[in-house]
Amino acid sequence: MTQVKQITFAARPSGLPDASIFRIEEVALPDAKEGELRLRGLFYSVDPYMRGRMNDAKSYVPPFQVGQALEGGVVAEVISSRATGFEPGDVVLGPYLPWRTEMTVPATAVQKIDASIAPPSYYLGVLGMTGLTAYIGLMDIGKPKPGETVVVSGAAGAVGSVVGQIAKHLGCRAVGIAGSDEKGKLLTETFGFDAAINYNEPGLDDRLSTACPNGVDIYFDNVGGEVSDAVMKQLNFFARVPLCGQISMYNATKPPTGPRWQGLMVTRSILMQGFIIRNYAARFREGIEFLAPLVKAGKIKSEETVAEGFEKLPEALLGLFSGKNKGKMIVKA
Structure with a gap:
């Protein structure tokens, strides 16, 4: 097993969260099994809805579990594959991947993205x-x-x-x-x-x-x-x-x-x-087919606020609540 960095959800906040609810630690990464991929995170999304997942309350997505990795949208590179249709070097998107520098996930948790249309990070924002x-x-x-x-x-x-x-x-x-x-x-x-x-x-x-x-x-x-x-x-x-x-x-x-x-x-x-x-998953293709040509032609522009470094994830997430982002807030590993 390999040791990788992880952002752990350390405690549930009351009111405005602060840095004390996060913990950066090293965890063991299991080897990929049949049907799984080993990924290296490239870009991580931080989103306002994550605040709701910090509460222990019933909602449209399960709450974060204390002591476990936070998760969110991640654009990642395939390091190794034990799944048909994926090769090392492929760039993929997963909407709910753990906040780790590397991760082992089922191939069904991700999809390939077309980096010829737009930069990979756009799939966390305007094309995501x-x-x-x-x-x-x-x-x-x-x-x-x-x-x-x-x-x-x-x-x-x-x-x-x-x-x-x-x-x-x-x-x-x-x-x-x-x-x-x-x-x-x-x-x-x-x-x-x-x-x-x-x-x-x-x-x-x-x-x-x-x-x-x-x-x-x-x-x-x-x-x-x-x-x-x-x-x-x-x-x-x-x-x-x-x-x-x-x-x-x-x-x-x-x-x-x-x-x-x-x-x-x-x-x-x-x-x-x-x-x-x-709830609109059946119409995602329709949305991408509308947006992608406009993005590629420069008719819809994307603004990104990019923080550099995996350890900046907590700071970037907290920054959403004070309006520090212009456009999409993203962390580049």
Whole structure:
């Protein structure tokens, strides 16, 4: 057996996590059995949903187990193969692989990726779960039509930045909400949003009205909280609200209170629907076939915040909750 580094989940947090819940240690890596692959991690994804897995609560994906490796999306290289169809040097993607420098996994846990379309790390972002989340949420629930106004919260993040670009590609007006003027500049100058709003500046209601003179037809909600409270006031009749995330509340120690919007939803015939991307596995190919040509042609751009070094994984994950990422947060081994 070989000794490899592992990021271990050391304790469940209460409220905002800190570095004490992680432990970096060496563990024995078993030899690959028939049907298994030995992999070397190249790029590791850190995602907001991981905060929910730190709680010992029933959800759409099992919680992390204390004393075990954390796991997430990993792009890896095949070191050795005991499975048909895989050879050393192949680059693969696994959505739920352990946070280890090397790992032994069933071949069914990964799929090969085509690095000729885009850099391998893109398969953790715009050509991976985040891009598919943007596509499915906007197209399936938002149902955009040319000329409509699409507002995106968390717009400078991995999902939000793709939502706005798809909206623009489909002929919509895209308005992004982010946490700084720097991120706002990124939205308009790099991703092609029509307008950007810094939610940390005063007068959010007035600035939303100015940016959305015809109201809001689709609100892609990644954030929740006070930002969403402000957007809800601007929703048009028959508006659609894809609920993707509520990162403003992930570290709350008790349920927050706020406006109740059910009355508004009734009187304006608003559709609000939450969704989990793993429930749409049958449509992943459709999403990739939509996104890949646009990415390859440079019509949908991807921004990455890349931390160097396997040991940076805990720091990168914690950075999501203070908005340190622009676009997709990735750790390069």
